[in-house]
Amino acid sequence: MRVTGYKPRILLGKAGLDGHDRGIKVIAAALRDASMEVIYTGLRATVPSIAAAAVQESVDAIGLSILSGAHVSICRELRKELEKRNALDIPVVVGGIIPAADWPLLAEAGVRKIFGPESPLDEVVEYFRWVVEPRAWANGNGPRPVGEGV
């Protein structure tokens, strides 16, 4: 595992009405264990509130958990809301039950990566680490040698 002095900030959002939050809570714990800062919206966050929180908290990535089947409309709306806030550079990652037929639709809506129900936690953590790196560099917080820390 690469050690960096930068602590990425991840916003985890549970948009829509679905209340199955086992997955997102597990991801939150895994990201925290990997020394990331996690902000979790809680259940039934509206898409505008997720976009607003992402900008306000200047997060490095957004993770959405969606199991209800409403993923296409949620992701499209999120893209619009991020665009409004000039924040399309924040990468969006989706986890949940997403039929393969919808993957291209989510990609069009700007989703960078989709994780299914059996994705190992380390893969998810590594992906977040990788996806936030360019933003971390841009903010002058790129990876540093071991031991330097902050």
Added chain:
Amino acid sequence: MKKRGSGPTTEARPAAAADPYRTRSGIPLEPWYGPQHVRSHAPPPGVFPYTRGIHRDMYRGKVWTMRQYAGFGTPVQTNERFRFLLQEGQTGLSLALDLPTQLGLDSDDPLALGEVGKVGVAIDSLADMETIFQGIPLDRVSTSMTINGTASILLAMYEAVARKQGVAPERIAGTVQNDPLKEIGARGAWIFPLDPSMRLAIDLVEDTLARLPRFNPISIASHYRDAGANPAEEMAYTLSAGIAYARALMSRGIAPDEFGTRLSFFFYTYTNFFEEVAKYRAGRRIWAQWMKDAGATNENAMRMRAACVCGGHSLTRAEPLNNLARITIEAFAVACAGLQSVFTAAYDEAYAIPTELSAKTSLRIQQILALETEVAKVADPLGGSYFVESLTDSMEEAIRAVMEEIERRGGMVEALRSGWLQREIAKRAYEHQRAVDEGLIPVVGVNWPGDAAREDMPVEVQPLSEEAAEEQRRSLERVRRERDPAQVEKALARVADEARGEGNLMPAIREAVLAYATVGEITSALRRAFGTYEPPSLF
């Protein structure tokens, strides 16, 4: 004799997930079992404390109810699906509702966008319920409604449809889930804060006991398991919720004999076959004893009637056909354990809403078990097995240990209010996922064999159209146009008034339903008095 098996102590917990010779609840397994491991001999099936089953002749009297969860798209499509399932030999209907209906939002609410008809059928007003059960005689079917926050509204609608069919309320049969505690603890479809949620649930139970003798007003459900709890914790949380409801009913002066005969439970069954059987045997014993201690004298009031779902989190997205084997093992465990109603999930559940083929195959699994094996012919076929008897005792200890912890925290309602229970479940889910990732808990096709696993397989997916949602919104508009607005307004004002008072809310809700007030309107009226639940912070 030496006590065997220990409850899941705090230190034992992390190790439990990693040890292949422990059950999912952390109970150590011996290489073999003999008479020296059996601590007690349970009386025959049908005899207190019902370890071996609640009926002496079990499935000879009546085979378990095969109840498949169905309902998607519009009320018209759901009506078609119900007729199809009845024709295929299904013996009870199960109504799945979409999330807006579960949360008290109308189909045209901005928050419902994209969710109408997605995970179940959308019901906005009495008109939708009329459509769903058109041509289905409500005195001859039983209907289970998976509905909690808005259970009172949906039950009032069901009763109204029966009346319109000429069926008296005394004759309608079925179950409403009506278990707000597990929504707050695990499933997330909560609406009101804890205390008014309890009041609303208990109002429904009280009213149903008095008026609908064939309807089960509450099904205390174990979604804690699907959210992460282990089997012993699942049973403990669910029975503790049962105790919370029982105490609330007793505080209204309703005796255990009156409500005990009408409570039912709903559990999850995974592939840990023997532990599942032991879990149900131990659970029945604990519940019977609790009800007896609470003052029940009628044997029927001490019997733990239980339904269950086979599937849930035990099913995988990888190699979905493997799920047919899992569902079969799980349903077999349930039949060996003597439960009353079984829902077998579809093998493609991790992809989308089941197709006609996958739903039918799941039903066929139950029919094969009931007709081609001996399991429905002999009650408690595993009774007397050294292993199962010993495991039953160990599970009882483990379950009781967790229940005592909840009592120390002031009971189920307080354990939820403080967020303790939610944190326990989240912790357990994380431990489990870590153990699966590390290969300590094998999941065939996912982490075994090796890296070749986790392949996605294309399965046919049930199409869902946005047109269905559009049609639903149009029909809602029509209802709003055609009803008497003055009558609606008056009925809604009464709901809000009664909610601020202390009386039973059901009569006011029935009046509103009959006036074609919508689920969203009635919920809003209640919310004005009750407020909205605020979950405790978990971190």
